[in-house]
Structure formats: structure tokens, C-alpha cells
Amino acid sequence: MEMTDRKKKVLRSIVDLYIRTAEPVGSKAIAELPDMNYSSATIRNEMADLTAMGYLEQPHTSAGRIPSAAGYRLYVDELMAEYRLSMDEAHSINMAIEEKMQRVDKMVEKVAKLVSQATDLPAISVASRQGGAKVKRYELILAGSGSFILVLMLSNEEVVNKLIKLPLNVGENDLKLLCALLNATMIDIYPEEFTAALMERVMASAGAAASLVPVIVEFAVETLQRSASTNMAVAGQARLLHHPEYRDIDKAQRMMTTLDEDALVNLPAVMQNANGTRVLVGPENVAEELKDTSVVMTKFDIGDGLQGMIGVVGPTRMDYAKVTARLSYFAESLSKMFAKPEQPQLPESMKEN
Amino acid sequence: MEMTDRKKKVLRSIVDLYIRTAEPVGSKAIAELPDMNYSSATIRNEMADLTAMGYLEQPHTSAGRIPSAAGYRLYVDELMAEYRLSMDEAHSINMAIEEKMQRVDKMVEKVAKLVSQATDLPAISVASRQGGAKVKRYELILAGSGSFILVLMLSNEEVVNKLIKLPLNVGENDLKLLCALLNATMIDIYPEEFTAALMERVMASAGAAASLVPVIVEFAVETLQRSASTNMAVAGQARLLHHPEYRDIDKAQRMMTTLDEDALVNLPAVMQNANGTRVLVGPENVAEELKDTSVVMTKFDIGDGLQGMIGVVGPTRMDYAKVTARLSYFAESLSKMFAKPEQPQLPESMKEN
DNA sequence: GCTTAGCACTCGAAGACAATGAGTGCTAAG
DNA sequence: CTTAGCACTCATTGTCTTCGAGTGCTAAGC
Numbered sequence: 001m002e003m004t005d006r007k008k009k010v011l012r013s014i015v016d017l018y019i020r021t022a023e024p025v026g027s028k029a030i031a032e033l034p035d036m037n038y039s040s041a042t043i044r045n046e047m048a049d050l051t052a053m054g055y056l057e058q059p060h061t062s063a064g065r066i067p068s069a070a071g072y073r074l075y076v077d078e079l080m081a082e083y084r085l086s087m088d089e090a091h092s093i094n095m096a097i098e099e100k101m102q103r104v105d106k107m108v109e110k111v112a113k114l115v116s117q118a119t120d121l122p123a124i125s126v127a128s129r130q131g132g133a134k135v136k137r138y139e140l141i142l143a144g145s146g147s148f149i150l151v152l153m154l155s156n157e158e159v160v161n162k163l164i165k166l167p168l169n170v171g172e173n174d175l176k177l178l179c180a181l182l183n184a185t186m187i188d189i190y191p192e193e194f195t196a197a198l199m200e201r202v203m204a205s206a207g208a209a210a211s212l213v214p215v216i217v218e219f220a221v222e223t224l225q226r227s228a229s230t231n232m233a234v235a236g237q238a239r240l241l242h243h244p245e246y247r248d249i250d251k252a253q254r255m256m257t258t259l260d261e262d263a264l265v266n267l268p269a270v271m272q273n274a275n276g277t278r279v280l281v282g283p284e285n286v287a288e289e290l291k292d293t294s295v296v297m298t299k300f301d302i303g304d305g306l307q308g309m310i311g312v313v314g315p316t317r318m319d320y321a322k323v324t325a326r327l328s329y330f331a332e333s334l335s336k337m338f339a340k341p342e343q344p345q346l347p348e349s350m351k352e353n
Numbered sequence: 354m355e356m357t358d359r360k361k362k363v364l365r366s367i368v369d370l371y372i373r374t375a376e377p378v379g380s381k382a383i384a385e386l387p388d389m390n391y392s393s394a395t396i397r398n399e400m401a402d403l404t405a406m407g408y409l410e411q412p413h414t415s416a417g418r419i420p421s422a423a424g425y426r427l428y429v430d431e432l433m434a435e436y437r438l439s440m441d442e443a444h445s446i447n448m449a450i451e452e453k454m455q456r457v458d459k460m461v462e463k464v465a466k467l468v469s470q471a472t473d474l475p476a477i478s479v480a481s482r483q484g485g486a487k488v489k490r491y492e493l494i495l496a497g498s499g500s501f502i503l504v505l506m507l508s509n510e511e512v513v514n515k516l517i518k519l520p521l522n523v524g525e526n527d528l529k530l531l532c533a534l535l536n537a538t539m540i541d542i543y544p545e546e547f548t549a550a551l552m553e554r555v556m557a558s559a560g561a562a563a564s565l566v567p568v569i570v571e572f573a574v575e576t577l578q579r580s581a582s583t584n585m586a587v588a589g590q591a592r593l594l595h596h597p598e599y600r601d602i603d604k605a606q607r608m609m610t611t612l613d614e615d616a617l618v619n620l621p622a623v624m625q626n627a628n629g630t631r632v633l634v635g636p637e638n639v640a641e642e643l644k645d646t647s648v649v650m651t652k653f654d655i656g657d658g659l660q661g662m663i664g665v666v667g668p669t670r671m672d673y674a675k676v677t678a679r680l681s682y683f684a685e686s687l688s689k690m691f692a693k694p695e696q697p698q699l700p701e702s703m704k705e706n
Numbered sequence: 707g708c709t710t711a712g713c714a715c716t717c718g719a720a721g722a723c724a725a726t727g728a729g730t731g732c733t734a735a736g
Numbered sequence: 737c738t739t740a741g742c743a744c745t746c747a748t749t750g751t752c753t754t755c756g757a758g759t760g761c762t763a764a765g766c
Contacts, residue, residue, distance in 0.1 A: 026758055039710050044759070062717045062758050106458075139494050141504065149512050151494065151504060159502050161512045238590060238609035247602055249594055256591035379729050392739050397730070415729050415746040 001049055009036075010046045011055055012079040015067045019319050022244045024064030069316070072281045072294070076320050083321035085329055093118060093326070097333050104306075109233040111310060111334065116236025118326045121243075121314040122259055124267065125233050128307050132190055132228035133158065135220055138182040140175045142166075148175060150216055152223060155188075156306075160223050164216075170209050178209040182216065191224040234259050245292075245315040258289040259313065271299040271309060277324050277331075282316045292316060296323050300331040302338040310334075354402055362389075363399045364408055365432040368420045372672050375597045377417030422669070425634045425647070429673050436674035438682055446471060446679070450686050457659075462586040464663060464687065469589025471679045474596075474667040475612055477620065478586050481660050485543055485581035486511065488573055491535040493528045495519075501528060503569055505576060508541075509659075513576050517569075523562050531562040535569065544577040587612050598645075598668040611642040612666065624652040624662060630677050630684075635669045645669060649676050653684040655691040663687075 013033055014025045027047055031040035047065055050056045055071035058064075067075065085093075096114045104127055112125035139151035143163065151161045166175075185202055186194070194217050203210040237259050246252040267286065271278060280286075280295040290313070297311035310330055312323060366386055367378045380400055384393035400418055403409045408424035411417075420428065438446075449467045457480055465478035492504040496516065504514045519528075538555055539547070547570050556563040590612050599605040620639065624631060633639075633648040643666070650664035663683055665676060 024758090028758080040758095041710050041712090041760095042708085045709090048760075058759090060717065061760095062715090062756090064758065137496065139502075141492050141494075143490065143506055143512075149492075149504065149506065151502065151514065153496055153502065157516060159496075159514045159516055161504065161514055163510060163512055236613065238606065238613050241602060241606040241609065249600055249602065249605075252602075252605075253591065253594040256594065260589070260591050377729090381729075393729095394731095394739050394741090395737085398738090401731075411730090413746065414731095415727090415744090417729065 001053055003053070006038075007046055007050055007053075008074075008079060010043060011050055011067070011071060012075065014047075014050075014056065014065060015071060015075045015079070018066055019317050022315075022317060024059055024066050026064035029064070067317075069282045069284070072316060072320075073284075076279045076281065080321045083319075083325040085325055089118075089326070090329060093329055094333060097330075097337060105231045105233075108231045109235070111308075111330075112233040112235035115310050115312060115327070115330055116239060118330065119312045119314075119323050120239050121312040121318065121323070122237045122240055123235050123310065123312045125235075125311075126230060126267075126307075126309040127232075127302070128230040128309075129156070129228050130307060133224055134188050134190060135224065136187060138179055138186070138216070140179045140182075142172055142175060150219060152220060154224070154227060156227065158227060162219050164212070164219075167211055170212065174207060174209040178206050178212060181206055186217075186220075191221045191228075194221050240314075243315050243318075245317065254289060255293065255313075258287065267295065267297065267309075267311065271297055275299055275301075277328050279320060279324065294318055294320075296320065296327055298324075298327045298331040300335045302335060306338070308334060308338075354406055356406070359391075360399055360403055360406075361427075361432060363396060364403055364420070364424060365428065367400075367403075367409065367418060368424060368428045368432070371419055372670055375668075375670060377412055377419050379417035382417070420670075422635045422637070425669060425673075426637075429632045429634065433674045436672075436678040438678055442471075442679070443682060446682055447686060450683075450690055458584045458586075461584045462588070464661075464683075465586040465588035468663050468665060468680070468683055469592060471683070472665045472667075472676050473592050474665040474671065474676070475590045475593055476588050476663065476665045478588070478664075479583060479620075479660075479662040480585075480655070481583040481662075482509070482581050483660060485577055487541050487543060488577065489540060491532055491539070491569070493532045493535075495525050495528060503572060505573060507577070507580060509580065511580060515572050517565070517572075520564055523565065527560060527562040531559050531565060534559055539570075539573075544574045544581075547574050593667075596668050596671075598670065607642060608646065608666075611640065620648065620650065620662075620664065624650055628652055628654075630681050632673060632677065647671055647673075649673065649680055651677075651680045651684040653688045655688060659691070661687060 010030060013030050013036065017025045017029060017033075027040040027044040030036060030043045030047075031038060036043070047056060050071075051058060051065060055068055055074060056065040057068045057071075059066065093114070096117075108125045108127050112123050115125060116123035133154040133156040135152050136155050137153040139153070141149040141151065143149050146168075147163055147165045149161050149163055151159065153159050181202060186198070199213055199217055203213045206213055237256050240246045240252055240255055240259075246255065269286075277296065277298040280290075280297070282290075282292055282294055285291060285293070285295060292315075293313055294316045295311055295313050296318075297309060299307065299309045302308045308331070310327060312318075312327065314323075363383060366383050366389065370378045370382060370386075380393040380397040383389060383396045383400075384391060389396070400409060403424075404411060404418060408421055408427060409418040410421045410424075412419065446467070449470075450464075461478045461480050465476045468478060469476035486507040486509040488505050489508050490506040492506070494502045494504065496502050499521075500516055500518045502514050502516055504512065506512050534555060539551070552566055552570055556566045559566055590609050593599045593605055593608055593612075599608065622639075630649065630651040633643075633650075635643075635645055635647055638644065638646070638648060645668075646666055647669045648664055648666050649671075650662060652660065652662045655661050661684070663680060665671075665680065667676075
């Protein structure tokens with residue numbers, strides 16, 4: 001049986017309607033659509049064909065049809081109408097993003113919340129560093145009360161610090177010496193290159209401050225490792241309950257615990273190669289638990305070796321057009337925002353005087 | 354009608370049983386309890402009395418009784434047995450807490466998760482700074498590529514930093530000058546004391562680096578204000594669904610959105626004066642939305658002007674004994690952990706050599 | 707040869723109804 | 737004061753029926 005244009009049109013109408021109503025769609029409902037100039041009997045025949053071809057399913061004999069996974073797939077790939085964001089939508093997304101985003105982890109959380117709001121679905125947001133960073137510079141600042149502050153400047157423009165206690169026998173000059181030593185020997189190397197041998201060599205030259213080296217190295221390694229890692233947030237799980245497919249408490253519960261835990265950690269992996277937006281329909285999903293839900297994800301670059309990913313999880317029957325549109329828009333806006341990198345408010349404040 | 358000991362015993366048994374089973378309790382079930390040496394008829398009479406006194410309620414004539422809010426109140430205040438944590442429980446709570454907690458905000462999140470896990474209920478965790486911090490010291494570190502790092506040491510031992518672009522006309526010496534100037538004039542003052550007048554005075558003396566002052570001040574004020582603010586996290590909303598009272602999707606949904614939003618922001622206010630653990634039974638709750646749920650909260654001090662609060666939200670029928678016990682234990686352990694303040698790993702690493 | 711009106715058929719949803727039984731309140735005997 | 741006994745209430749459960757949306761098929765129409 002070959003796929004005709006009319007079949008596609010029928011399929012599209014069915015998916016559209018099902019997305020709106022969440023109820024099996026009957027032939028009559030389709031026949032009555034404004035631009036459908038066939039009787040319900042004809043539609044019935046087409047529907048029978050579509051069912052045979054695997055694009056539709058019948059919950060039971062006397063019910064209407066619902067799209068199968070294959071049906072959704074076809075819909076997403078070929079049939080669905082471009083959804084154009086209204087000015088209002090675009091505006092409110094922009095407003096939301098414009099708000100200051102401080103640190104990456106906070107940002108990730110915020111974005112997840114925003115995406116979830118915009119789509120009324122649980123959302124995931126991930127930022128992951130690609131290559132690991134290196135230490136670009138050490139700074140040791142004596143702080144009162146017998147301690148000093150270790151400042152690390154990383155190759156990715158991040159700056160981290162830690163307050164460390166100062167042993168009694170170490171003075172300001174020892175610190176200065178150590179600082180110079182560190183900056184001479186221990187920069188521009190990857191975390192795994194902080195070997196015991198290197199450390200011992202440094203300690204040998206560090207004099208009184210030698211005891212500090214292990215602490216500093218430990219912190220540096222930890223920081224570098226962490227900065228190479230992934231930040232991820234999930235928001236709006238509760239929104240699952242807005243959708244009728246999760247009226248079944250047990251289903252909702254299973255789904256929510258899946259979201260709570262980190263079954264999603266491997267989602268980003270799926271996006272490895274593809275840039276742009278991807279739709280995973282039901283059984284195409286990686287995680288067993290997501291068999292009867294769909295995932296829409298968008299990956300984008302944020303420069304600095306930072307990779308962003310935002311996605312939503314929801315019923316297979318979700319408004320793919322709307323969701324993909326919003327997601328893409330989000331991704332674009334975020335990319336843009338990061339394109340002019342964290343330029344501090346200098347320009348404005350300099351205008352002031 | 355006066356309250357007899359036997360009435361109390363009956364009430365206690367009813368609440369205990371209801372907490373376990375979530376089903377209305379009948380006279381027979383109580384009569385059959387091992388240490389209840391009366392017939393079901395006697396119990397029935399007592400139950401009728403307790404109902405008349407407002408401690409019990411009857412969903413409908415032919416059902417058993419369930420505790421009223423007043424019943425729970427009495428139970429919590431007088432009747433419930435001390436729940437003793439098993440070694441296992443205490444141990445696993447300790448293990449969980451021992452894991453490194455980095456920054457306060459991450460810590461708050463983590464604690465919320467742990468508490469939620471330990472109680473199988475949605476949990477809230479709050480850390481709020483009482484008095485605002487002040488800047489104790491400024492440090493300006495020249496970083497390559499035309500920028501410098503502003504490091505602020507706060508009175509609460511926190512250290513924050515920010516990378517700022519350097520105008521072309523400002524050199525290293527200008528920075529040094531500015532740094533000294535800042536440390537001479539702009540320390541130990543509260544955020545609201547960074548007045549325009551003060552700023553102008555500083556700028557007048559700052560020479561070439563004057564243009565940096567507004568940026569620095571802005572960041573300082575922002576940081577101080579933020580550090581005076583409240584960190585709060587909610588975790589484990591999904592666990593609501595584990596409890597039969599939230600089988601009703603609509604109820605669950607309302608509850609979850611309440612948790613998602615910040616209807617809870619004012620919860621800590623309730624704890625204003627009382628230290629220790631408090632139980633809010635159903636209608637005693639502040640927020641309208643929580644009318645038929647209970648909240649158990651514990652407040653504790655963490656030194657450094659940091660106040661901790663952990664709490665859980667759940668069905669009025671919750672195991673108050675167990676929950677309060679775990680919460681208190683958590684609070685205690687956390688307090689203890691913070692008592693020896695963020696002592697870096699120095700001792701160990703110094704042992705090494 | 708495609709379209710469509712007509713019709714018998716299927717089957718879930720919803721309502722009516724009876725049976726069941728847990729739980730109650732009351733009374734009277736111990 | 738306690739408790740056995742009993743009539744009564746009423747939610748729950750299961751069965752049966754009705755209702756109707758939707759189907760597939762056939763035959764007539766264009």
C-alpha cells in the first residue's frame with residue numbers, strides 16, 4: 001500500500017486533533033474538519049489503511065484511532081506545521097532570559113525553570129564543559145586571623161577561591177615564595193598531570209610553606225575535575241500532572257521518580273553528534289522508563305567550551321510543533337546571550353562619569 | 354465530659370493505627386490490640402465520647418473513626434511515643450551528612466534531598482543569614498588579557514570574586530593604589546552605607562582607576578545583599594505520591610504546585626521565636642493551600658549568623674514520632690558539623706609529611 | 707473506479723440495583 | 737461499669753443493562 005497525499009493529510013489531522021484533545025479520534029470528527037471534503041466513510045477507509053500501515057492504533061474496536069509511535073515519527077518529520085512564536089511568546093521568553101544569570105549552576109536551574117514554564121512540561125537543562133580546564137594562575141592572599149586565600153584562575157575564565165588555614169610557622173614571605181613557585185611550575189597542566197613526583201619536587205623547593213602544597217594541589221585537582229563536569233537541573237516535574245496521560249498515579253509516580261533520579265544523565269549523550277533540535281518519540285527513547293513518553297531536546301554551543309542542552313519530557317501526545325519552536329527559540333536566545341560573554345557592567349558605569 | 358486515661362489510650366491507639374494504615378479505624382480493630390483489655394463495645398463507647406469531644410471524626414456513619422486536627426494536636430503534644438532512631442537510621446543519616454558539602458546553596462539542596470529521603474516526604478531546607486555581612490578586605494589581582502579579578506573577603510569568612518575588564522588607561526600601579534584606597538575607606542560598612550557621597554570621595558582620590566569604583570561598589574553591594582538573603586531548596590515533591598491521601602490527582606497537583614512555588618517562603622517566619630521542632634497540624638498552617646496537610650519543622654543555629662531550618666510537608670496522617678525524631682537528629686548532626694567550621698583538610702595533609 | 711449512504715456489529719462507559727459486610731449506637735444482662 | 741447482642745446505616749463491590757460512539761462492509765451513486 002502506498003502513502004498518498006490524502007493519507008498524509010488525514011494522518012496529520014488525526015495527530016493534530018489528538019494532540020489537542022487527548023482522546024481517540026473518530027472518522028466523523030475528521031470528516032467534519034473545515035478543509036476535509038470527504039465523508040466519514042471515506043475517512044474510515046483511509047484510517048483503516050493507515051492502521052494497516054502501522055501509523056495508527058486502535059485502543060479497542062469501538063473507539064477512535066490514536067497515532068502510533070511511527071505515526072508521531074512521520075508527523076514530526078514531515079507533517080507538522082511550523083509553529084510560529086507569537087510576538088508575545090518570544091517577548092516573554094526574552095524577558096525571562098534577560099534577567100541576570102549569575103553562576104553556571106544557578107543559570108542551569110533558572111533555564112530549566114523557564115523552559116518548563118514555557119512548555120508546561122518538566123524540563124531538563126544541562127551545561128557541560130567539553131575539555132577540562134587548566135589552572136592559569138595561582139594567587140595566595142594573606143587574610144587576617146591566621147589564614148590565607150587561595151585563588152585559582154582557570155583557563156576558562158572562571159575564578160575560584162578557598163580559605164585555608166595557615167600553619168604557624170609560615171609567614172608572608174613564605175607565601176610569596178610559594179606563590180611564585182606554583183606559578184612557575186604548576187600551571188597549564190591537566191588535572192591528571194598533578195603527579196606525586198611533581199608535587200614532591202615543588203615541596204622540596206617550597207621551604208617552610210611546603211606543607212601547604214598538598215592542600216593546594218588537592219583543591220586545584222578537585223576544582224579542575226569539577227569544572228570539566230556537567231551541571232544539570234530538572235524543573236517543573238509537577239507539570240506532568242497537568243496532562244491527562246498522567247492521571248494514573250502510578251504512571252505519574254514512576255515518571256516522576258525517573259525525573260528525580262538521574263536516569264536522564266545519559267540523555268545528553270544521545271545528542272552527541274546532532275546539533276539542533278531532536279525529537280525522541282516514545283520507544284525510541286534510551287531509558288526503559290521513558291517508553292511511553294517523548295523527549296524533545298535542543299543542543300547548542302555557548303562558547304568557552306560550554307555546551308548547553310535544554311529539553312522537555314512529556315506525553316507522546318504533546319504539541320511537538322509548539323514545543324520544538326519554543327525550545328529552539330530558547331536555545332537561540334541563550335546562545336546569543338552568551339555570545340557577548342559576561343561583559344561586566346563596565347560600559348554603562350563608565351558612561352556615568 | 355472529662356478526659357480519662359483510658360480515653361487517651363484509645364485515642365493514641367487510633368492515631369497510631371490510622372498512621373500505619375491510612376484507613377478509618379473501627380472499634381473492633383482497637384479492641385483486638387494486645388494491650389487493650391476491653392471489648393469492642395466499650396471501645397465504641399469511648400470512641401463515641403472522643404468523637405463528641407472533637408478528637409475523632411467519622412467520614413460516614415458506617416465507617417470507622419479518623420483523628421480530627423484536634424486529635425492530632427493532642428497526640429503530638431502528649432500521647433505519641435518517643436521514637437528512637439535505630440542505630441542504622443542514625444548511621445545512615447550521619448553518612449549522608451558527612452559527605453562533603455561545598456557551598457551553602459549546594460548544601461541546602463543536598464540537605465533537602467537527604468531529609469526528603471529519610472522521611473519519604475517532600476522536604477524544605479533553608480539557610481538564612483541573620484545580620485548582613487560586611488566587606489573585610491578588597492584585593493585586586495591583575496589577570497592577563499586586560500582584566501583583573503576583584504576579590505572580596507567578607508566578615509562571615511566567605512570569599513567571592515569577579516572578573517572585570519580593565520580600561521585601557523589603567524595600569525598595575527593604578528590598581529594597587531585603588532586597592533589600598535578601598536581597604537582604607539570602604540571596609541566594615543553595611544551595604545546601605547555605600548553612599549554616592551562616599552563613592553565620589555573615593556573616586557576623587559582614585560586617579561586613573563576612578564572609573565572602576567562604581568563597578569566594584571555595585572558588585573560589593575550586590576554580594577552583601579545576597580549574602581544576607583535566604584537560601585532555600587525543596588526536594589522530593591514526587592514522594593507526595595507515595596502516600597494514599599494524594600491518590601487524588603487534583604489534590605496532589607495543587608499541593609505540588611504549592612511546593613514548586615514559593616508559598617513556603619513564609620514558613621520560616623513561623624519559626625521566628627521557637628527553637629527546636631514544631632508541628633503544624635492541618636488547619637493550623639499559615640498557607641491556605643496547606644489546610645489538610647501537616648508541616649514539621651526544626652530550626653537550628655549554625656553559627657556565623659547562619660540559621661538553618663529543615664522541614665517536611667505531608668499528609669496530616671503522618672508518622673509524627675518518626676518524622677520529628679529524624680528531623681531533630683538531622684538538625685543536631687548538622688549543627689555539630691558546622692560547629693567545627695569548614696576546617697580545611699589541612700590537619701590530615703600536614704600529617705603526611 | 708472512487709465516493710458515500712446505510713446498516714449491523716462491537717465494546718467501553720455509565721447507570722441501576724442488589725448483595726455484602728464493616729462499623730455503629732443502643733439496650734439489657736452480667 | 738462492662739459487654740453481648742442486635743438492628744441499622746451506608747460505602748463498596750459486582751452484575752446487568754442500556755447507550756452510543758465508532759467501526760467495517762456492502763451496495764448504490766457519480
